[in-house]
Each structure stands twice: as structure tokens, then as C-alpha cells.
Amino acid sequence: MSERLRIISLGVDHLTFRNCLTKVMEWAADHRSSYVCFANVHMTIEAYKSPSFREQLNNASLVVTDGKPLAVACHALYRKKQERIAGMDFMPAILERANIEGSTIFLYGSKPDVLEALKKKISGQYPSITIGGAISPPFRPLQPEEEQEHIRQINESGAQLVFVSLGCPKQEKWMATHYKKINAVLLGVGGAFPVTAGLQRRSPKWMQNLGLEWLHRLMAEPRRMFRRYFETNFAFLYLMGVERIKQIVK
Numbered sequence: 001m002s003e004r005l006r007i008i009s010l011g012v013d014h015l016t017f018r019n020c021l022t023k024v025m026e027w028a029a030d031h032r033s034s035y036v037c038f039a040n041v042h043m044t045i046e047a048y049k050s051p052s053f054r055e056q057l058n059n060a061s062l063v064v065t066d067g068k069p070l071a072v073a074c075h076a077l078y079r080k081k082q083e084r085i086a087g088m089d090f091m092p093a094i095l096e097r098a099n100i101e102g103s104t105i106f107l108y109g110s111k112p113d114v115l116e117a118l119k120k121k122i123s124g125q126y127p128s129i130t131i132g133g134a135i136s137p138p139f140r141p142l143q144p145e146e147e148q149e150h151i152r153q154i155n156e157s158g159a160q161l162v163f164v165s166l167g168c169p170k171q172e173k174w175m176a177t178h179y180k181k182i183n184a185v186l187l188g189v190g191g192a193f194p195v196t197a198g199l200q201r202r203s204p205k206w207m208q209n210l211g212l213e214w215l216h217r218l219m220a221e222p223r224r225m226f227r228r229y230f231e232t233n234f235a236f237l238y239l240m241g242v243e244r245i246k247q248i249v250k
Helices: 017-029 041-049 051-058 068-078 087-101 112-125 144-156 170-181 192-196 205-209 213-220 222-249
Strands: 003-007 010-014 034-039 062-065 104-109 130-135 161-165 185-188
Touching: 003 068, 010 041, 010 051, 010 062, 010 068, 017 062, 017 087, 017 185, 034 041, 034 170, 041 051, 041 068, 041 222, 051 170, 062 068, 068 222, 087 161, 087 185, 087 192, 104 112, 104 144, 112 130, 112 192, 130 144, 144 170, 161 170, 161 192, 170 185
Parallel strands: 034 062, 034 185, 104 130, 104 161, 161 185
Antiparallel strands: 003 010
């Protein structure tokens, strides 16, 4: 098992991008019931505010550093270099591995048009992958029988990897609640669906390297994202400052 580093109240796994790929593919080969969370600043603050959500994240099979600020925090607090393992990078990388292995995958979440575009892209670019199915659940809360039907479809598809795109914190809660009933690795990759499908453009590489992807998204959706980023970014900086002061005092 990898070492976990506590960032504010969230434990993140200290491992390389390559080791993460290897672990996930090993679990997929065994149909291991497991789930992987790709943590960013927003998720970290949500975990800090909600003990129940924090527990769901900390119980994950892996919690990796999706956001550049979390990777930087690992070094700032523990002097440990940590690669960024972003869902948008991880999805195409794991699809490459799955294509080599001839794996079966399942797509869960997002909108029907995004799923159709994503299925077409995967079938064209990764021909050895079997797409066992795709479900775009309604935005309303699901009834128990609907949840059971979705789980049945996933399991009967023979999927080894399930890509989940429901948005934070909904996708993490869904994975934590249902993973024991699903014979596959659940990957909460969120916004990677439309990007992988070629429907949305990602921020320029220089913005990714500087940890400014949030700014690119803010410029694209200012009304929807301003409050979220304003609150979570400042909360993260404040709480990181508190953690650093505690270290110095000790």
C-alpha cells in the first residue's frame, strides 16, 4: 500500500502516476471492488466541512492528487515530491492500458450526448476495448430499484473499469455507497468525459503546469464557478497556513 499524507483533513496517496496506473490495472484484472477519488481543492474543502464526506473519501482505495495545489501541499507539509495525477490525464492513460489488455469498461454519468460522443471516440481510438454499457442517470435522486438495476447492468456487462462522471461530491458519494456491490474498479474522473470525447478543450499546458486550470474554467463559466472558486481557494490557502504554523510551533 502507498503512504497517505494528510492534507488538512484529507488523506492523499503518495505514489507516482505510473504506479497508480499499475495498481488500477491489477485491481481491474481481478475485478476488485474498489474506488479511486481524484482530489482537488474543492473536494478537500468539502471534506473539511463534512465529516461524513471526509470518511467516504478517506475510505477510498486510492485518493490521488488531481489538483496541482494538493501536489504542492505534499511538498510544503512533508517535503515529499508528488506527481499530479489528474483525472483528465489518467482517463486516456488508463484507456491505453485497457486497450492493450483488451479490457471491458463501463461509462456511468454525464449527459446522453456526451456518452455517445465518448463511446464513439473510445471505439475509434481504442479498438480492443469492449464498452460493456453506458448509463446517464437522471439528475433527481434515484429510487432503490433504479440503483439496483444500474448495478445489475454494470456487473452483467463484465466491466473491469467503471468511469464515473457525476460531479463532486455526488460521484464520490455514489462510489463509496455502492462499490462493494460492483465487481470493478470505480474511477471518479468527473469532467474528463467531455474532454476525452473531444467536446471540450482543456486549459493550455502552461496553465496546467502552474496549477491555473481553475482560472481557465472560471473564465469559461464565470457565473457558475466564481463563488465556488472564491470560497474554496481562499479557504484552502487559509487552512494550509494553519497547518504550516502548527508544524512550525511543534
